Amino acid sequence: MKKLIETIVKPLVDFPEDIRVNVQEEDNTVTYLLSVNKSDMGKVIGKQGRVAKAIRTVVYAAGTSQEKKIFLEIK
Template sequence: MKELIETIVKPLVDFPEDVQVETQEGADRVTYQLSVNKSDMGKVIGKQGRVAKSIRTVVYAAGASQQKKLFLEIVE
């Protein structure tokens, strides 16, 4: 899943080397924290959050077969 997020986000940003995805697992949930360069934050979020929503939709659909709930957070 981490590779999927990186594959989606890296072409969108100016600094792909700054893209980092960290994983936090809980008992019934997995949270992926996406970190990008500050100047790329707007590109990842998009107008009215449309790009971020689209990324989350793809990630949630890909993880639907897992038994745990997936979350994607975009952090600074």
Template sequence: MKELIETIVKPLVDFPEDVHVAEVEDDQRVTYRLSVNRADMGKVIGKQGRVAKAIRTVVYAAGSSQQRKIFLEISE
């Protein structure tokens, strides 16, 4: 899943080397924390959060086969 998130986000940003995805697992959920360069935050979030919502939709659909809930957090 980390590779999928990186594959989606890296072409969108100006600093692909600053894209990092951390995985935090709990009993019933998996949280992926996406961090990008501060200058690229607007590109990842998009107007009114449309790009972020689209990324989350793809990630949630890819993880629907798992028994745990999947969350994607975007941070600087």
């Protein structure tokens, strides 16, 4: 899942080397913490959050095979 998130985000940003995806697993949830360069934050979020929502939709769809609830936080 980390590779999927990185693959989606890399073409959107000016500093792809600053992309970090950390994973926090709990009992029935998995949280992916995506961090990018501050100047790329607007590109990842998009107007009215549309890009972020699209990224989350793809990640959630890819994670439906898991028994856990998936969250994506962008920082």
